[in-house]
Amino acid sequence: MGGNASAADSFGREGSGWRPDHRRQIGIWLLVICAAVFGITVLGGVTRLTGSGLSMVDWQPLLGVVPPLSEAQWLRLFEMYRQSPEYIHINTGMSLGDFKTIFWFEYGHRMVGRMIGLLFLLPFLYFLIRRRIPLQLIPKLLAMFVLGGLQGVMGWYMVMSGLAEDPFVSPYRLTAHFSLAMVIYVFVLWVALDLLSPRAQEVSPALTRYWWLTFGAIVLVVATMVSGAFVAGLKAGYAYNTFPTMAGHWIPDGYWYLDPAWRNLFENLASVQFNHRVLALLTTAAVIALWIAGALRHTERFNNVTRTTLHLAPLAILLQATLGVATLLLFVPTPLAAAHQGGAVVVLTVLVVVLHQMRLPARGPAAAPLSAKELAARLAS
Numbered sequence: 001m002g003g004n005a006s007a008a009d010s011f012g013r014e015g016s017g018w019r020p021d022h023r024r025q026i027g028i029w030l031l032v033i034c035a036a037v038f039g040i041t042v043l044g045g046v047t048r049l050t051g052s053g054l055s056m057v058d059w060q061p062l063l064g065v066v067p068p069l070s071e072a073q074w075l076r077l078f079e080m081y082r083q084s085p086e087y088i089h090i091n092t093g094m095s096l097g098d099f100k101t102i103f104w105f106e107y108g109h110r111m112v113g114r115m116i117g118l119l120f121l122l123p124f125l126y127f128l129i130r131r132r133i134p135l136q137l138i139p140k141l142l143a144m145f146v147l148g149g150l151q152g153v154m155g156w157y158m159v160m161s162g163l164a165e166d167p168f169v170s171p172y173r174l175t176a177h178f179s180l181a182m183v184i185y186v187f188v189l190w191v192a193l194d195l196l197s198p199r200a201q202e203v204s205p206a207l208t209r210y211w212w213l214t215f216g217a218i219v220l221v222v223a224t225m226v227s228g229a230f231v232a233g234l235k236a237g238y239a240y241n242t243f244p245t246m247a248g249h250w251i252p253d254g255y256w257y258l259d260p261a262w263r264n265l266f267e268n269l270a271s272v273q274f275n276h277r278v279l280a281l282l283t284t285a286a287v288i289a290l291w292i293a294g295a296l297r298h299t300e301r302f303n304n305v306t307r308t309t310l311h312l313a314p315l316a317i318l319l320q321a322t323l324g325v326a327t328l329l330l331f332v333p334t335p336l337a338a339a340h341q342g343g344a345v346v347v348l349t350v351l352v353v354v355l356h357q358m359r360l361p362a363r364g365p366a367a368a369p370l371s372a373k374e375l376a377a378r379l380a381s
């Protein structure tokens with residue numbers, strides 16, 4: 001990776017004079033944001049797994065920053081929680097000490113969310129005032145900020161579903177909250193890579209097929225992640241704690257009984273877990289096949305970043321599958337389940353980096369056929 005101001009980047013700034021060190025600074029700042037989004041994703045998982053997500057029964061985007069500071073304030077918040085359906089139906093008799101524990105997880109998750117907002121906004125304003133952000137990049141950065149705000153609203157919309165008479169968070173809203181986090185993560189990562197690696201190799205015709213295979217593997221990973229979020233949302237990991245069969249059956253009893261039938265995909269505990277297993281195994285096989293194909297047929301065409309990252313893919317996916325099975329067999333212990341959630345983001349990251357490094361040639365006028373000399377030079381590089 002590294003900058004070269006004279007090379008064209010995906011912002012079309014050929015010879016624009018955008019200083020490489022400024023581009024690097026912005027790229028690194030966005031990578032830091034990615035790391036923070038990764039962290040809050042895992043923290044969000046821990047908040048869910050420790051049953052802490054419904055401990056704060058209101059949302060005050062600005063005033064909610066100050067935690068309870070006196071015993072009287074704690075008692076007031078605890079009293080509010082004691083009126084909530086979760087306390088009445090599930091946590092009846094919970095002590096103030098236990099309430100404080102679940103409160104701190106939820107409070108921490110919300111605070112880290114706000115801190116990421118500041119970590120984005122303050123450098124953004126700084127770079128903007130110092131005129132270090134090219135015009136083309138501004139809409140992308142604004143879109144990231146808006147998506148971040150939307151994620152906060154989505155989080156509250158999710159929590160609201162659990163404050164109702166039936167104190168269970170909607171699996172649909174949980175999945176939407178998790179998926180939006182991943183959209184933000186991949187978007188920021190992609191732009192950061194664009195900035196840090198503007199000369200990522202263009203895909204030679206021989207690699208185009210491989211680009212699409214990598215893209216296909218990413219689609220499978222995303223599908224497995226979304227189905228995993230439904231497993232988490234339905235708490236389906238606490239049932240059928242055997243592997244590879246489910247309660248002795250390859251296909252569990254009651255796989256398809258809900259009406260209308262599509263609801264089985266999202267609301268039937270047995271099908272949701274079964275589908276996650278099947279998707280996970282397919283994904284694992286696909287990623288390993290992708291690695292073998294890349295290692296056997298294309299290594300000499302890859303740049304160093306692609307080659308190294310690709311070798312991480314089988315390790316990441318095997319670890320992820322192992323974590324998934326262990327989470328299930330051990331009845332969802334928080335550290336393992338949180339690692340499984342984070343592991344999915346690692347797998348996604350590895351494949352997105354590989355894909356980014358094999359950038360497809362631009363379409364349109366920029367994709368004018370290369371002369372024989374240019375083509376030879378490009379293939380040799």
Ligand code: HEM
Pocket residue numbers: 045049178221224225226227228229230231232233235236237243276277280281283284317320321322323324325326327328332337338340341344347
């Ligand atoms: C190999 C690719 C896999 C990927 C990418 C993946 C991804 C995920 C994701 C993203 C979640 C949801 C986390 C959340 O939103 O809270 C999840 C949950 C879960 N996955 Fe997987 N998974 C994989 C493999 C497996 C396997 C092989 C199993 C077991 C057979 C498994 C069992 C589970 C269980 C039990 C949960 C729910 C855990 C909880 O309640 O926190 N996963 N998975």
